[in-house]
Each structure stands twice: as structure tokens, then as C-alpha cells.
Amino acid sequence: MRSNFASEMTSEAKERRLADVDTKRGQLMEELEQLDLEAKRLRESLEGIDAQRAQKQHVVSTLQAKRANIEATEVMEPADMEVANNLEQLLKSELEEIQNLAWLD
DSSP states (O other): OHHHHHHHHHHHHHHHHHHHHHHHHHHHHHHHHHHHHHHHHHHHHHHHHHHHHHHHHHHHHHHHHHHHHHHHSOOOOHHHHHHHHHHHHHHHHHHHHHHHHHHHO
């Protein structure tokens, strides 16, 4: 009788242990599911960040090209501007004279 009792206790202990393991397994499965969702969100976030980074790199490249273009542009000094304005006035005068000559014919 005693050995029957001992085997029943062992069986009950095994059932409790199995129940504990099943509970723990369920908790771990839930945790795994949550971790999978978090991993998915993080991947999507990284994809968005990569897209933004690529777009910003394009903007930076465009700005660098514009900057290089501006830096390569010659700047006229005030004396150069005065000469250019004088030449413009002379050309306008010459144009008026040519137009007046055309009316004479």
C-alpha cells in the first residue's frame, strides 16, 4: 500500500511539474510573439530611417553641387560693374544710332 501511495505522489508531482512547464511554455510563447512583433516594428522603423537617410543624402549632394557652382561663379568687383554699365550704355547708344540709320533709308 505504501508503494502505491508513493507512486501516486510521484505521479501527482509529475502532473504538477508538467502543468508548471506548460504554464511556463505558454508564457514563453507569448513573450516570443511579443518579441516577434517588436522585431517587426523595429525592422519597419529601420527601413523608414534608411529611406529618410537616402533622401537626406540626396538633398546634401544637391546642396553640395549648388555650393560648388556658387563658389565657381566669378564675382564682379565694383570697378568691373562700372565698366560693364558703361559698356551697356555705349551699346544702347550704338543700337539707337543704328535704328535711326535704318529709318533714313
